[in-house]
Amino acid sequence: MISACVLIRTEHGKWGEVVQKIKQFKEAKKVFTVMGRYDVVVDLEAASFAGLGKVVLKLGNLGGVVFTESLVELASREG
Numbered sequence: 001m002i003s004a005c006v007l008i009r010t011e012h013g014k015w016g017e018v019v020q021k022i023k024q025f026k027e028a029k030k031v032f033t034v035m036g037r038y039d040v041v042v043d044l045e046a047a048s049f050a051g052l053g054k055v056v057l058k059l060g061n062l063g064g065v066v067f068t069e070s071l072v073e074l075a076s077r078e079g
Contacts, residue, residue, distance in 0.1 A: 001045045002052050005071040006059055008040040014064030015039040021062050027055045038069075 010018045015033050022031045022042055030043040042059065046052035052072070060068045 001047060002049055003073045004044045004046075004052055004056070006042040006044060006056060007038040007069040007071070008042065008059065008065055009037070009067040010039045011064050011066055018062060018064045021064075022059065025055060025058070027051075 008018065018040055019031055019033060022028050022040070025044075027044045027046050028042050029045050030041075032041055033039060034041050044052060044055055046055055049072075056068065056070050059065065
């Protein structure tokens with residue numbers, strides 16, 4: 001499995017709506033709001049980099065999402 005942390009900036013006041021949408025993604029293992037430059041943090045897991053890329057693109061296209069930044073793990077926990 002490939003893991004990544006996605007940092008999300010939302011439109012003003014839309015963080016709750018965005019969190020609820022993201023909780024529907026099976027790849028989202030943890031979703032929570034934060035204070036600071038970003039509004040929402042998502043821990044993702046996918047079977048491949050290609051699968052991870054698809055999920056990140058879907059996140060970026062959600063209504064209320066302004067900007068995403070993905071932090072992808074360098075090495076698998078298995079290796």
